[in-house]
Amino acid sequence: MFAYVVRRVLSTIPVMAIVALFVFSLLYLAPGDPAAIIAGDQATPEDVERIRAGLGLDRPFLIRFGEWLWNVLNGNLGVSIFTNLPVTRMIAQRVEPTVSLMLLTLVLSISIAVPMGVLAAWNHGTWIDRLIMVFAVFGFSVPVFVVGYILAYVFALELEWFPVQGYTPFATGFGPWLNNLVLPAVALGGVYIALIARITRATMLEVLSQDYVRTAKAKGVGSRTILFLHALKNAAVPIVTVIGIGVALLIGGSVVTESVFAIPGLGRLVVDAILRRDYPVIQGVVLLFSFTYVLVNLGVDLLYTLFDPRIRY
Amino acid sequence: MKRRDLLATGTAAALGTLAMPSLSRAQNARVLRFVPQANLSTLDAVAGTQYVVRNASLLVWDTLYGIDSNVVPRPQMAEGHEVSPDFKVWTFKLRPGLKFHDGEPVLSKDVIASLNRWMVRDTMGQRIKATLDEMVAVDDRTVRISLNKPFPKMLFALGKNNAPVALIIPERIAKTDPFQLITEYVGSGPMSFAKDEWVPGSKAVFNRFAGYAPRAEPADWLSGGKRMNFDRIEWLILPDDATKAAALQKGEVDWWENPIPDLVPLLKRNRDVVLDIADPLGNIGALRMNHLHPPFNDVRARRAVMMALNQEDYMRAVVGDDETLWKPLPSYFTPGTEVYSEAGGEVLKGARRIEEAKKLLAESGYKGEKVVLCVATDVQITKAQGDVTADLLQKIGMNVDYQALDWGTVGARRSKKDPPSAGGWNIFHTWHAGADCLNPAPYTAFDAGGDKAWFGWPKNDSIQAGIAKWYDAPDLAAEKAAIADLNKQAMEFVTYGPTGFFLQYQGWRKNISGIVKAPFPVFWGVTKT
Numbered sequence: 001m002f003a004y005v006v007r008r009v010l011s012t013i014p015v016m017a018i019v020a021l022f023v024f025s026l027l028y029l030a031p032g033d034p035a036a037i038i039a040g041d042q043a044t045p046e047d048v049e050r051i052r053a054g055l056g057l058d059r060p061f062l063i064r065f066g067e068w069l070w071n072v073l074n075g076n077l078g079v080s081i082f083t084n085l086p087v088t089r090m091i092a093q094r095v096e097p098t099v100s101l102m103l104l105t106l107v108l109s110i111s112i113a114v115p116m117g118v119l120a121a122w123n124h125g126t127w128i129d130r131l132i133m134v135f136a137v138f139g140f141s142v143p144v145f146v147v148g149y150i151l152a153y154v155f156a157l158e159l160e161w162f163p164v165q166g167y168t169p170f171a172t173g174f175g176p177w178l179n180n181l182v183l184p185a186v187a188l189g190g191v192y193i194a195l196i197a198r199i200t201r202a203t204m205l206e207v208l209s210q211d212y213v214r215t216a217k218a219k220g221v222g223s224r225t226i227l228f229l230h231a232l233k234n235a236a237v238p239i240v241t242v243i244g245i246g247v248a249l250l251i252g253g254s255v256v257t258e259s260v261f262a263i264p265g266l267g268r269l270v271v272d273a274i275l276r277r278d279y280p281v282i283q284g285v286v287l288l289f290s291f292t293y294v295l296v297n298l299g300v301d302l303l304y305t306l307f308d309p310r311i312r313y
Numbered sequence: 314m315k316r317r318d319l320l321a322t323g324t325a326a327a328l329g330t331l332a333m334p335s336l337s338r339a340q341n342a343r344v345l346r347f348v349p350q351a352n353l354s355t356l357d358a359v360a361g362t363q364y365v366v367r368n369a370s371l372l373v374w375d376t377l378y379g380i381d382s383n384v385v386p387r388p389q390m391a392e393g394h395e396v397s398p399d400f401k402v403w404t405f406k407l408r409p410g411l412k413f414h415d416g417e418p419v420l421s422k423d424v425i426a427s428l429n430r431w432m433v434r435d436t437m438g439q440r441i442k443a444t445l446d447e448m449v450a451v452d453d454r455t456v457r458i459s460l461n462k463p464f465p466k467m468l469f470a471l472g473k474n475n476a477p478v479a480l481i482i483p484e485r486i487a488k489t490d491p492f493q494l495i496t497e498y499v500g501s502g503p504m505s506f507a508k509d510e511w512v513p514g515s516k517a518v519f520n521r522f523a524g525y526a527p528r529a530e531p532a533d534w535l536s537g538g539k540r541m542n543f544d545r546i547e548w549l550i551l552p553d554d555a556t557k558a559a560a561l562q563k564g565e566v567d568w569w570e571n572p573i574p575d576l577v578p579l580l581k582r583n584r585d586v587v588l589d590i591a592d593p594l595g596n597i598g599a600l601r602m603n604h605l606h607p608p609f610n611d612v613r614a615r616r617a618v619m620m621a622l623n624q625e626d627y628m629r630a631v632v633g634d635d636e637t638l639w640k641p642l643p644s645y646f647t648p649g650t651e652v653y654s655e656a657g658g659e660v661l662k663g664a665r666r667i668e669e670a671k672k673l674l675a676e677s678g679y680k681g682e683k684v685v686l687c688v689a690t691d692v693q694i695t696k697a698q699g700d701v702t703a704d705l706l707q708k709i710g711m712n713v714d715y716q717a718l719d720w721g722t723v724g725a726r727r728s729k730k731d732p733p734s735a736g737g738w739n740i741f742h743t744w745h746a747g748a749d750c751l752n753p754a755p756y757t758a759f760d761a762g763g764d765k766a767w768f769g770w771p772k773n774d775s776i777q778a779g780i781a782k783w784y785d786a787p788d789l790a791a792e793k794a795a796i797a798d799l800n801k802q803a804m805e806f807v808t809y810g811p812t813g814f815f816l817q818y819q820g821w822r823k824n825i826s827g828i829v830k831a832p833f834p835v836f837w838g839v840t841k842t
Contacts, residue, residue, distance in 0.1 A: 031718070031722040031725055031726060032719075032721040032722050032724070032725050033721070033724060033725030033728070036721075036724035036725050036727075036728060037354075037363075037721060037724055038355060038360065038361045038363075038494065039360075039361055039362060040361045040362030040363040040364075040366070040476060041362065041363070041743060041745075042362035042475070042476055042749065042755070042757045042758075043361070043362050043757070044757060044765060044766070044767060045728045045767075045768060045770075046765060047434065047492070048728050049728075050492040051360070051492050051493075053492075054490060054492045054493045080513070082354040082355045082494070082513070083354060083355065083511070083513045084494060084496045085511075085513065090513065093512050094512075149555060152556070152559055153559070156559065156563065157559050157562060157563055160563070163563075163565060164556060164559040164560045164563050164565055165551060165556050165559070165560050165565060166549075166565070259552045259553050259556075260553055260555075260556060261556065262515075262549070262550075262551040262552065262553070262556050262560075264512050264514065264515030264516070268514055268515070268552060269514060271552075272352060272354075272513075272514040272552075275691075275719065275720075275721055276352075276354060276721065277721050277725075278354075
């Protein structure tokens with residue numbers, strides 16, 4: 001097991017290297033110019049050219065890539081072209097809101113979606129099943145920003161239960177922290193709940209049709225025990241896989257959610273950086289997202305062994 | 314603990330709790346939460362000309378002179394000045410007691426270094442630099458500028474609000490290359506910048522500078538006593554317009570610099586929100602043509618576009634049907650000023666002449682080649698103009714290649730001089746703040762200096778001579794004549810296509826007072842109850 005973990009961690013190195021090369025090349029080829037944005041609308045083309053040279057953006061691709069890679073290998077993600085602040089500091093400022101949003105969404109989604117899926121499977125073909133599936137289709141179909149606007153209008157603007165926007169750090173207190181995150185987490189969780197609920201239902205239906213479940217029923221084992229002790233554990237592997245894959249969905253969704261609710265997270269940081277062509281920031285955040293995703297996949301693989309003793313590494 | 318002590322402590326605690334709401338309200342009244350027009354991603358108003366950066370800089374830094382609401386420069390950091398009768402030697406004396414945020418006094422050497430940096434980037438500064446014999450410190454508070462040519466517009470140059478603004482910064486920072494961003498934000502303005510609290514893209518914080526010495530005169534735009542009634546101003550960068558509107562309605566923010574027209578009716582219905590025109594000098598929409606490549610390297614093709622261009626179409630697309638927000642503009646200059654002129658503007662008046670435009674276009678040699686129209690679709694004003702232009706060009710028989718891009722891409726694309734078929738462009742849209750179009754000095758887009766001109770690179774020596782004439786104009790009458798002549802020439806030459814004049818709103822909570830109309834948000838004099 002330990003050897004497997006070490007192997008997997010080491011295998012992230014070439015993955016990250018490919019991501020780094022890909023991101024750098026993509027940004028190099030993409031149209032846009034940070035010098036033009038810094039210079040502003042009143043600047044002359046000559047001014048823009050001088051600023052571009054000052055930023056070193058007129059140097060050849062290989063030199064810029066080599067320099068950046070060397071810095072990254074030394075733990076230096078560079079400084080923002082615009083703010084001159086270290087990229088690591090900018091990322092550090094934004095990690096807490098995004099992690100908070102994702103964790104709350106994850107907790108909320110799993111605690112709602114898994115029981116929903118189980119309930120739908122247990123009541124397969126009944127109105128309960130249909131109702132849950134209607135909800136799942138709704139969750140899939142309505143864009144995050146529409147849900148966000150509706151939630152903000154009803155619960156923040158009309159009922160005044162929650163703030164419209166912003167983020168309160170956890171250090172300020174659990175109450176204010178939660179108060180700011182409830183609406184964004186619900187908005188972001190919609191699609192995630194739908195996804196997990198559907199997979200849970202489908203997997204549970206398959207498991208519930210197995211012989212051992214029928215045997216358990218024949219032996220008079222209670223429904224709750226069958227469902228949550230026997231069936232759910234056996235259905236867990238695909239569910240955990242989907243939860244892991246869904247993290248990418250959350251990262252993408254957080255970009256929109258953070259914009260709608262003005263949460264100063266990594267999603268907004270990378271969108272702002274893309275719009276301004278702040279290359280070091282884009283590269284830093286994309287590397288971080290990729291690394292997170294690789295780690296989440298590793299975590300999911302390790303979790304398999306908990307749910308299915310037949311899986312050994 | 315004795316029973317009496319316990320009672321006393323309990324009572325004190327209870328009273329403290331009861332008193333908290335009013336204390337909290339009082340503290341809240343000392344904090345202003347402001348939503349700016351864009352993200353504050355840098356803080357160097359010399360290296361860059363973004364309006365949002367200029368607006369933040371005006372809080373942190375101060376200027377020797379500052380324009381008032383009549384666009385007349387008044388002494389600000391300067392106690393006053395002396396000028397030789399030939400306008401060649403200017404001597405400025407600093408007010409006593411001026412201090413930077415780090416506690417250091419503002420000295421002549423800081424002024425000299427700051428102006429040296431500014432002169433490289435600013436068009437008026439470049440003219441001063443071109444005729445500069447010397448700029449010396451007579452003493453710690455006195456600076457003398459000697460020129461080899463008269464420069465009557467010196468005070469306007471030092472006090473204008475147009476970026477790059479002649480901000481006074483400490484000498485050690487002013488030594489930074491003017492094409493590179495400064496990294497230390499130490500000014501002598503009424504507010505200091507809290508760099509530690511800066512979360513770019515989310516929040517920028519300004520704290521009241523206790524050492525600021527405001528002038529005795531009442532504040533008027535950049536002139537007079539800049540008295541701050543807030544200990545702290547928070548700039549909250551909210552990326553979504555609907556969120557901004559909701560936050561203003563709910564009182565989570567106090568002041569929104571530029572509500573978009575679509576949301577104005579919603580905000581008007583809220584009794585706790587006040588809406589008013591932000592900047593009386595407004596904005597001028599611009600259809601920018603590339604003078605280097607066919608078809609618009611031929612003046613007849615440019616004139617054809619002007620003949621067919623209907624400003625009403627553009628303005629309704631940009632600001633909607635609220636007719637108080639726009640008007641036609643048969644001119645390149647900001648309306649409502651003493652020098653404003655419509656000379657030569659007939660081409661933009663009356664019924665549009667589509668058939669004549671088609672004929673003129675054919676005469677120019679246009680044979681249906683693709684016209685690359687670069688439209689920044691992520692900016693409402695440019696998107697609206699681009700859509701109208703696509704329709705206009707099709708009406709006069711042009712083959713339009715509509716390229717939907719983001720503003721970042723348009724910003725880079727427009728600097729390409731390559732032919733449109735090789736990654737260049739024919740047309741893009743933007744708009745110019747009316748404050749930048751009062752006269753030719755800060756009006757980069759009006760320049761017709763060819764290679765050194767703004768994007769599109771118009772070249773017209775006669776216009777350049779006209780600009781020089783304006784600079785040399787000794788009085789208002791001469792300035793007026795120069796502007797009329799320039800407008801006429803630019804209309805004939807079609808430097809670019811003005812698409813109309815429009816205003817924008819600003820919105821704030823009812824408990825805020827003292828907000829004035831200006832080309833930039835004026836924070837001094839604003840109060841909150």
